[in-house]
Amino acid sequence: MLTHIRYDSAGLITAIAQHHATREVLMLAWMNHEALQETLTTGRLCYYSRSRQKLWRKGEISGQIQYLVEARLDCDGDALLFLVDPTGVACHTVRRSCFYRALTPKGLITLTQPEKTRTNFIRILLPLKNVF
Amino acid sequence: MLTHIRYDSAGLITAIAQHHATREVLMLAWMNHEALQETLTTGRLCYYSRSRQKLWRKGEISGQIQYLVEARLDCDGDALLFLVDPTGVACHTVRRSCFYRALTPKGLITLTQPEKTRTNFIRILLPLKNVF
Known part of the structure; x- marks a missing residue:
């Protein structure tokens, strides 16, 4: 099955994450063969970070995990679409979607504005503790 | 505004097309600066074909135009999301979405199966005209 997938010259393929229920497009990232295999076997989205040049297990640090609902491949095999069930926001700006502009x-x-998540409240409030 | 957009080393950026009403993700393609400018000024989606190395005005040949409803940019400026109002299918296989597998x-x-569009009927029925 994975032989149908066409990676680019750097061994990567684009991966769109879409919320399985709201259908909001959350983010676009990249995967290599290893990231895709891990995603399909663990059921948790794992990308490849081009800047850090290593696997990026979504939520490993932020806690914002994306659980896999369905994986789709496009007609010419060079783009992936993942329907996901996220535990939190997708974006590092604490917004649901990276496409907020x-x-x-x-x-x-x-x-859209940043979500009022617990983590975000802590980030906003912590600098205030020295004020009061 | 277009200075916020980060093209890759080939001068391209990924572009996702999503149906503005159903929220179905239709396709992923690429744009260069010229394609993006044309899209924003004409209100019709224009991509850059990497295989043909030229502008690809969606629908120019197929008639399957995508009208622009909203253009969005992601947090790090290297991916575009277009909410579109399509006049027909997105995929060359005559399916609504390229992500049909x-x-x-x-x-x-x-x-999903190919749509029963007029064009598709003609394509299916024409070879039969010699049978009857």
């Missing part, structure tokens, strides 16, 4: 004639417009 | 423990499973 719109390109408009007036410039870039921010569409 | 699921990766399952039993192998690749086809999730």
